[in-house]
Structures are given as C-alpha cells and as structure tokens.
Amino acid sequence: MSAASRDEGRVTLVGGGPGNAGLITVAGLDALQRADVVVFDRLAPLSLLQDLPARLIDVGKIPHGPQTTQEAINDILVTEARKGQHVVRLKGGDSFVFGRGSEEWQACTDAGIAVAVVPGVSSAIAAPELAGIPVTHRGLTQGFTVVSGHVPPGDPRCRLDWSALARTGTTLVVLMGVKNLATIADTLVRHGLAADTPAAVVADAGLPSQKVVKAPVADIADAAAGARISPPAVTVIGDVAGLDLGVVGTD
Ligand code: SAH
Numbered sequence: 502m503s504a505a506s507r508d509e510g511r512v513t514l515v516g517g518g519p520g521n522a523g524l525i526t527v528a529g530l531d532a533l534q535r536a537d538v539v540v541f542d543r544l545a546p547l548s549l550l551q552d553l554p555a556r557l558i559d560v561g562k563i564p565h566g567p568q569t570t571q572e573a574i575n576d577i578l579v580t581e582a583r584k585g586q587h588v589v590r591l592k593g594g595d596s597f598v599f600g601r602g603s604e605e606w607q608a609c610t611d612a613g614i615a616v617a618v619v620p621g622v623s624s625a626i627a628a629p630e631l632a633g634i635p636v637t638h639r640g641l642t643q644g645f646t647v648v649s650g651h652v653p654p655g656d657p658r659c660r661l662d663w664s665a666l667a668r669t670g671t672t673l674v675v676l677m678g679v680k681n682l683a684t685i686a687d688t689l690v691r692h693g694l695a696a697d698t699p700a701a702v703v704a705d706a707g708l709p710s711q712k713v714v715k716a717p718v719a720d721i722a723d724a725a726a727g728a729r730i731s732p733p734a735v736t737v738i739g740d741v742a743g744l745d746l747g748v749v750g751t752d
Contacts, residue, residue, distance in 0.1 A: 510582035512609045514602050516595040516621015519628055519733075520707025522546045529619045536589035538581045540574065544593030544600075544733055546707075555589070571601050575608035582614045593733070595623040599649055599676055623647075625674050628706035628735035632713040633746045636672050641740045644671040650678025650736070654688040667692035672739035679704075679732045683722035689738065690719055699743030704734035715742060 513532045518524025525533075525546060533539060536555040541547070543561040550557055558577060560569040574590075581588045596602030596618055609616035625647040629636055636645040646669055654663040666673060667689045678685055682702070690696050696719035704712045716724035718738050725734075 510585045510587070511615040511617070512578050512582050512588045512590060512605070514590045514596040514605060514616065514618045515592065516597075516602075516619060516623070517546045517549065517591050517593055518622035518707070519544070519594050519624035519631075520546060520705060520711070522548045524622045524627060524707060525549060526619060526621065529621060532589050532619055533591065535587060537586040538588045539591055540577055540581075540588060541591040542569075542593075545591045546593065549591070571604060575605055578605060578609060579612040579614055582609070583612075592621065593624065594627075595621040598623045598625055598647070624706060624733070624735055625676060628703040629674065629701070629737045629741075631706045631711065632701060632703040634701055634703070634737050634741055634744065635746070636674060636737070636741060638741050638744060641744070642670065642672050644669075645674055645739075646671045647674045647676065650675040650681045650685050653681040653684040655684070663688045664692040667694040672737060672741050675736040675738070677732070678736050679725070679730060679734050682725055682736060685736075686718050686722050686738075694718060694738075698738060699740060700736060700738045701742040702728075702730050702734050702736045704730045704732075706733075706735065 515529040515532050517529060533549060533553060539553060539555045540558045540560055560574045578588055578590060590605055592600055592602060606616050626636055648661055652659045675685060696717060698718045700718040700721040701713060701715045702725045714724050714728045714730060
C-alpha cells in the first residue's frame, strides 16, 4: 500500500463515492478524520468536510472554468507532505477511475513521499444504480464497458474505437460525456447500434438535485439538452437502461 518516505509526511488518496456523504468507505472516513490537510475538488462529497479538524484546500475544477492544473495539485500534495503533514486527497467516486489519481500516486512516489489509496465507490456503477439501473442484468447483458466521453469520437486525440464499442454487446457507461453526447450517440448508431437501444443520463447522482433522463439512444442527447442536464452526469447505453425495477426512491 505505501512507498518508503524520507519523513513522516504522507499522502492518502481517498475515493469518497459520488455526491452523497454516505458512500465513502469506513477506511476513507477514518483517513479523513485523521488528516492534517484535505485537498478536494467539486466532485467530492463536500458535506463530509464540514466538521473536520483538517486544513482544507479546494483545487476545484469547474468544467471550462478556471482550473488548478494537475501539476499544481501534485505540487500541493508533495509540498504539504514534505512539511510532515498527513495529506488526504479526497475525490468523488474512485481515485483510479479517471480523475488522474494514479498520476498523483506517481508524483508522490517520484518525490519519495509515502502514498496509500483507499478505493471508493465509482460513479460509473453507483450513478446508474442510484437511478435504479443495474449495469449488468442476467439475461440482458454479460458486462459493462466504462469510457470517458471528454474527447469526442473523430477527434484526433480520441483513442477509443467507437465502432468496436457499438458492437460490444455490453452496457456502455460514459463518464464526462455531457458535452459530446450527441456525437457519441450518433457515432454508435452509425456503427450499427440499434437506434432504439435504451439510454439514460443520471446527473448529480447521490445529491438532492439528482436527475434522470431516459430515451432511446438516438434521442438521448436531445432529451438531456431539453432537461438541461449539466455535468456531472453519467450516461448508460444498453438494454439495462430500459429495465423498470420498480424503484420508488433513494435515501
Ligand atoms: N473518479 C470518478 C470519476 C471522475 S471523472 C468516479 O469514479 O466516479 C468525472 C466524471 O464522473 C463526471 O464527468 C461524471 O461523468 C462522473 N461523476 C462524478 N460524480 C458524479 C455524480 N455525483 N453524478 C453523476 N456523475 C458523476
């Protein structure tokens, strides 16, 4: 779990789960309560921060707004740990599912700082689940594939094979895909995914503002835009999005 350190300072990467304070693990909560410094951003379950004795550093990244660069975040982690502090980097979801937690880990080990990770509940699974959508369901799908939609299909930076994704037969779970949802849905349909495949967008999962929009994949981008969906949101594409489990509400 940890690397050798030159001093007592250390870093713990904590996955806080999406939105709701109840979705952090016992180990994650314990690390937060013992932290000297907590470095967090806007996707972290912010209500957890209220009564902590730790010093709080907001490195919030607002989409398309002013951003703290990853390098600056890495520097904060290393600099604070070098002062002998126990630094907790609190994320929404899981640290190793997008969000660059593994780069933070590397930055710490490169600097000789001890680093540990407490896995979290990823929004890739929890956001659909909070909306009553299981990412797998016996008889419907035997798997799920999680991808980032932050770079649209067709963009030179895109390293995903969207034609292959259209044919996986797995549920597709798209994170960071609100802006590019129309392009993503069009591309999947153009590559053979049935236009009437069920899809759902779950925004602000785990928060009182949680919103769910469902439509066939061919219409999901219009439906999301019509409902004024904004990030953070997870999109689920596949037969599971059409299941009605009879969910009556979340706590
Ligand atoms: N490490 C995180 C994901 C970071 S990428 C995790 O495991 O959940 C950021 C993306 O996560 C957002 O663009 C959105 O797709 C998703 N996300 C995070 N929190 C969310 C929430 N409360 N509701 C819906 N989606 C969320």
